[in-house]
Amino acid sequence: DADVTQTPRNRITKTGKRIMLECSQTKGHDRMYWYRQDPGLGLQLIYYSFDVKDINKGEISDGYSVSRQAQAKFSLSLESAIPNQTALYFCATSDAAGGLTDTQYFGPGTRLTVL
């Protein structure tokens, strides 16, 4: 079984709809991240959480919200989806005790299309 899972893997929705993307991990890591990827723009950080009680904004948090329901679960919500939120979304985890590398482990991604 995959260590970091994302649901759904693909989603097509309409402008104005509320969407939730979910991420679960079995790696026992404290740190979790949500990234957005658009062609040519690399990985842009939306939100990150260093533990259950810690939530931090990334560079592109506008239009998004998150919830860290448990150590293993981190969900991303689009309250009112708009077409320019069409992108590939990745969840990632890292181990706070993992030393300086902070190696990140990515889920398979969710491809979201907003019409």
Added chain:
Amino acid sequence: GQSLEQPSEVTAVEGAIVQINCTYQTSGFYGLSWYQQHDGGAPTFLSYNALDGLEETGRFSSFLSRSDSYGYLLLQELQMKDSASYFCAVRGGGRGSTLGRLYFGRGTQLTVWP
């Protein structure tokens, strides 16, 4: 803040050697990492350099010069399966004694031709 620069595209033929450069600006330095991402797939960790010099892992090597704020990923004996995007990343400082998050470059698309 942190910023990273890497070329957007690199092309090479099978069997060749290619070098992907990364220059960075960061407040506090905790090492340079490299990630690989195949088209449509998830990024995966490749290598990490905390100290100056070359780290070798099979066909891939990564180099760091802290004084020049520069590093590179060297791929030897290129294979078609090496066609992918490659991202460099640096770690930022956090609050108190906690180290911060990773900052990624925009990625370099490597195309390997037969």
